[in-house]
Amino acid sequence: MRLPVSGLLILALVLAGCGRIRESRLNPFNWFGRSQPAAVAVTEPAVPGRPDDPRILVAEVTEMEVARQPGGAIVRAAGLPPTQGWWDAALVAENNGEPVDGVLTYRFVVDQPRGPARVSTPQSREVTAAAYLSDIKLANITQIVVLGAGNSRSSRR
Template identity: 40%
Template sequence: MHKPLALTLACALVLAGCGGWQQSRINPSNWFGGSEPAETAAAANSNPLLPQDSNARGIFARPEPKDNTVLVTRVSELRIERTASGAIIHATAIAGRQGAYDVELRPAETPEDGVLAYDFRVVYPEFQTGTGSEFSRTLHAARTVSYQDLEGIRTVRVNAAQNAEESRRR
């Protein structure tokens, strides 16, 4: 009975001596001062539900696919139809050989003032294919454009490797 009483008294004495521990430099919770509110710069057009674009890629991310598209040989027709929300740009082209796929009207890299330019791009198979008739090499592509995109645009152009077709506003 004498040992537990002596141990309890010793612990109480040590605990009473630790009253200055809270303000001591040895206490890790005192190494930094208290927190204060700070101003943050608001990111422009940030949506917390969408991930931010960054160049950082994870270790399991696939490499960026290389662009195998080329300009189609020749654009044969360009037609623009009005819609309730803007317009639809229809383009018809003739490929250099059969088998072209993944057809798209991609915005041109060198925009001009008042001109909405698109490149008619396709992907050809890796193996050689025949030329065939012009009908069998005909390709069609379309793209929708809103009224906001058409604001200030006077000419729509579709580029190919050998030519380009244009349509002007009346």
């Protein structure tokens, strides 16, 4: 059965309008992209606002992703400390979790091993940490940065 000319015209207009959705914040594929390496300028080993926190920045941030969840997103990062045995990993938000010019920054901190530690393989040393962000908090965020001692990774939308 053939579509009338008006039906084809309407179908063409609807399909052409779908291209604009790609730029919308409603499009789940237009969310935070893959993380990219970013320059790091970190001077303090302690977590700001928590002088009693003995944790230090992870040596290298190897990966970072922002995964959409109902009601918000989960920021997950993996890091590589110099040896095995590092623990108590966490993403600690800077500026009390408030974005600065649309950029929310996390410090990826870990606690030192409690005894002698082996170097072994990178896979056996990897640590992971995550943080949840609500949709309300995400409304003002255009970029998320995770800082390590030697590098940082960022993801923007």
